[in-house]
Amino acid sequence: MAKANFETPALRPYPVIPILKPGAMKGDGPFVAKPQMQESLGYPGELIDNWQEVAIEKMGELLKKYRSLRVYLDACVKCGACTDKCHYMIGTHDPKNMPVARQDLLRQVYRRYFTWPGKLFPKLVGAKDLTKDVLDDWYNYYHQCSQCRRCSVFCPYGIDTADISMAAREILDCVGKGQKYCNEIIAKVYKIGNNLGLPEPALRNTLDGLEEDIKDETGIDVRLPLDVEGAEILVITPSADFFAEPHIDGLIGYAKVFHQARVSWTLSSQASEAANFGMFIGSYENMRRVALRIREAAIKLKVKRIIFGECGHAWRVAYSFLNTLAGPFDFLDQRYPIPQHICEFTHDLIQKGALKFDKSANDHRRVTFHDSCNVARASRMGNIPGGQFTIPREVIKACCNHFYDMPPDTIHDQTYCCGGGGGLLTDDLMELRVKGALPRMEALKEVVDNHGVTHMAAICAICKSQFSKVLPYYGFEMDQIISVHQLVSDALVLTEEVRPVSYQVCNSHIIRA
Amino acid sequence: MGSWTTIYALSFYTATLILILGLAYRIYQYATTPAPLKVPTMPAPLTTGGVVMRVLSEVILFRSLFRSNKWIWLFGMLFHAALWIVLARHLRYFIDPVWSWVVLVQPFGKYGSFVMLFGLLGLLVRRLFVQRIRYISSPSDYLMLILLLVIGVSGVMVSFVTHTDIVQFKAFMLSVMYFDFFNWQPIPTDKMLLVHLTSVILLMIIFPFSKLLHAPGVFFCPSRNQVDNAREKRHVAPWAVKQFETQAPAAD
Numbered sequence: 001m002a003k004a005n006f007e008t009p010a011l012r013p014y015p016v017i018p019i020l021k022p023g024a025m026k027g028d029g030p031f032v033a034k035p036q037m038q039e040s041l042g043y044p045g046e047l048i049d050n051w052q053e054v055a056i057e058k059m060g061e062l063l064k065k066y067r068s069l070r071v072y073l074d075a076c077v078k079c080g081a082c083t084d085k086c087h088y089m090i091g092t093h094d095p096k097n098m099p100v101a102r103q104d105l106l107r108q109v110y111r112r113y114f115t116w117p118g119k120l121f122p123k124l125v126g127a128k129d130l131t132k133d134v135l136d137d138w139y140n141y142y143h144q145c146s147q148c149r150r151c152s153v154f155c156p157y158g159i160d161t162a163d164i165s166m167a168a169r170e171i172l173d174c175v176g177k178g179q180k181y182c183n184e185i186i187a188k189v190y191k192i193g194n195n196l197g198l199p200e201p202a203l204r205n206t207l208d209g210l211e212e213d214i215k216d217e218t219g220i221d222v223r224l225p226l227d228v229e230g231a232e233i234l235v236i237t238p239s240a241d242f243f244a245e246p247h248i249d250g251l252i253g254y255a256k257v258f259h260q261a262r263v264s265w266t267l268s269s270q271a272s273e274a275a276n277f278g279m280f281i282g283s284y285e286n287m288r289r290v291a292l293r294i295r296e297a298a299i300k301l302k303v304k305r306i307i308f309g310e311c312g313h314a315w316r317v318a319y320s321f322l323n324t325l326a327g328p329f330d331f332l333d334q335r336y337p338i339p340q341h342i343c344e345f346t347h348d349l350i351q352k353g354a355l356k357f358d359k360s361a362n363d364h365r366r367v368t369f370h371d372s373c374n375v376a377r378a379s380r381m382g383n384i385p386g387g388q389f390t391i392p393r394e395v396i397k398a399c400c401n402h403f404y405d406m407p408p409d410t411i412h413d414q415t416y417c418c419g420g421g422g423g424l425l426t427d428d429l430m431e432l433r434v435k436g437a438l439p440r441m442e443a444l445k446e447v448v449d450n451h452g453v454t455h456m457a458a459i460c461a462i463c464k465s466q467f468s469k470v471l472p473y474y475g476f477e478m479d480q481i482i483s484v485h486q487l488v489s490d491a492l493v494l495t496e497e498v499r500p501v502s503y504q505v506c507n508s509h510i511i512r513a
Numbered sequence: 514m515g516s517w518t519t520i521y522a523l524s525f526y527t528a529t530l531i532l533i534l535g536l537a538y539r540i541y542q543y544a545t546t547p548a549p550l551k552v553p554t555m556p557a558p559l560t561t562g563g564v565v566m567r568v569l570s571e572v573i574l575f576r577s578l579f580r581s582n583k584w585i586w587l588f589g590m591l592f593h594a595a596l597w598i599v600l601a602r603h604l605r606y607f608i609d610p611v612w613s614w615v616v617l618v619q620p621f622g623k624y625g626s627f628v629m630l631f632g633l634l635g636l637l638v639r640r641l642f643v644q645r646i647r648y649i650s651s652p653s654d655y656l657m658l659i660l661l662l663v664i665g666v667s668g669v670m671v672s673f674v675t676h677t678d679i680v681q682f683k684a685f686m687l688s689v690m691y692f693d694f695f696n697w698q699p700i701p702t703d704k705m706l707l708v709h710l711t712s713v714i715l716l717m718i719i720f721p722f723s724k725l726l727h728a729p730g731v732f733f734c735p736s737r738n739q740v741d742n743a744r745e746k747r748h749v750a751p752w753a754v755k756q757f758e759t760q761a762p763a764a765d
Contacts, residue, residue, distance in 0.1 A: 071543055071733045154578075156575055157727060377554055
């Protein structure tokens with residue numbers, strides 16, 4: 001468990017590589033999942049007696065199933081290129097938060113049981129028996145990785161610590177030591193349909209309330225439909241969008257964009273969650289089961305397109321894995337990307353001049369953009385590589401007069417994680433979350449000081465929740481984090497539905513051959 | 514005299530066999546293990562041609578390492594580039610008549626060995642004195658650098674200081690290569706040469722069992738060698754199809 005008291009790191013005038021403090025974050029890790037939750041995911045309820053045997057067997061199975069794992073465990077030359085790249089290492093100074101050292105926790109066991117040198121000369125090659133200490137280290141330090149892939153960008157072989165920590169968590173789950181936060185959420189998704197356990201009536205109530213709010217504020221009937229069969233577009237969004245701040249203002253933004261685009265759309269109570277925590281725990285099976293809800297909802301509601309709301313890891317699973325896990329989507333309209341990101345949708349409309357903005361509505365804000373790690377390094381938007389960087393920025397610039405980027409080594413594919421991704425957005429990891437946010441907070445401070453930036457926009461539910469919580473630790477206000485579609489929402493000029501515009505026409509350039 | 518020749522000839526056969534079979538097995542293993550998910554580090558190329566360029570930029574220019582750490586890039590680059598030139602120069606001991614480009618490379622190869630040693634020393638010094646790198650180093654990481662340094666230094670000694678009967682050595686090497694079993698030309702027995710050869714043989718044997726697997730591994734890393742086309746083309750591993758989609762038609 002996290003220590004109750006800790007010191008928020010000081011913002012440094014310029015970043016220097018910290019001196020290591022071995023054991024700085026040693027501990028028992030986050031809360032362990034209860035037996036009931038474990039079992040609903042298909043794992044043993046608690047640490048089994050023959051955990052060592054099962055763990056090694058599982059590792060062998062994963063080595064056969066995942067080329068990434070096998071090559072990554074073999075290829076590292078310990079060059080040290082990644083050692084100063086992890087935000088958790090920078091914030092905590094714990095050497096085991098250096099990406100290579102985190103990988104080594106698994107690699108030492110791999111070498112001991114799966115390679116000749118490790119079997120014959122363990123000391124020489126840094127191989128170790130899988131003892132209870134090692135297992136505890138796995139649990140603790142693989143839950144100090146937000147699977148943000150920043151280290152992978154800098155590795156000469158592209159070794160991705162995210163993949164290794166996913167494998168480690170899968171092994172831990174299989175021996176009965178799962179993490180409470182992730183596994184409870186997945187269990188809730190199975191039972192109710194979303195991470196927050198928000199049932200259908202509550203969801204409908206919330207959406208009705210939002211419709212009234214928009215009507216009061218703008219005088220215009222903007223709909224937030226739920227479970228409408230035959231709608232053209234199914235919108236899958238993180239459940240935080242339904243009630244959390246600043247997420248909800250983003251959801252209002254999507255609704256306004258759909259309203260102006262004159263397209264029929266719907267949310268689904270069955271798939272009322274975009275996030276797929278199956279990825280965090282490295283479980284293909286659970287990830288697939290969670291992803292299949294979306295396919296089922298799309299079929300049931302007879303939609304033609306699927307669009308995802310602002311959610312970072314969800315967009316990774318959607319963009320990179322959805323076709324693999326729940327495809328083929330041959331029943332959807334093949335002229336549109338499957339799935340599409342809400343920013344792509346809004347951007348297309350902007351390109352075609354179909355949206356009118358009053359940019360002065362955002363003049364009280366000076367905005368910067370936080371590239372969410374899994375959008376930046378694990379997915380794409382649009383037709384060209386790097387569209388995930390340009391499209392959200394172009395959307396922001398279309399509705400804001402004042403936009404400033406943070407320093408170049410903290411954005412785009414070098415972006416720093418918010419500190420709460422990858423299944424770590426839980427209060428029992430508060431110390432880690434605050435410390436891990438340090439590099440982003442320093443980058444934000446720079447644009448606040450130099451350009452008077454007042455707000456940081458993001459397109460990820462985890463980023464938004466995490467920053468709301470940690471911004472105050474660093475002397476910022478919690479409401480300085482906002483949704484990109486909140487900016488859209490505030491500047492979009494709404495009109496009553498009078499002339500039908502065919503979205504297919506205005507969106508024609510993305511139609512695929 | 515004769516026993517040295519026999520020992521080294523047999524050692525060369527053994528080491529070559531281990532190197533080739535070991536590497537072939539590892540490459541087979543990498544190639545046949547499926548990558549069930551699309552996991553390229555983005556932004557990634559949209560075409561196979563683009564992926565080839567991306568992998569080549571990593572293999573030839575160490576692009577990501579350059580973005581990451583200029584010192585490691587510099588020492589690593591000096592070592593690897595010089596190693597290739599030195600290896601090219603060494604071809605003259607294995608072929609007869611010597612190809613003209615190998616003749617041309619000869620002076621660069623001879624002096625390239627110093628560059629190689631400089632790069633290796635740089636890497637060793639970093640490993641010893643940079644706290645973060647020392648923390649992640651095992652004994653084998655130091656020993657690997659030391660082995661390469663021994664190969665380099667003994668090679669330089671043979672070339673520039675102690676000298677050996679290199680014509681005789683080439684005769685030995687060719688007889689080994691042409692499988693003149695137990696009829697090999699005698700090997701020169703200068704100490705430096707034997708140290709050089711012993712350490713090279715050791716390196717060949719260690720290669721398929723060590724982190725030297727980064728050489729084939731770099732071509733197989735899914736984060737670098739996958740095309741970014743997940744939305745357009747369905748990508749499923751055979752085991753996933755078998756496990757979950759036995760009814761559905763296999764795709765990709």
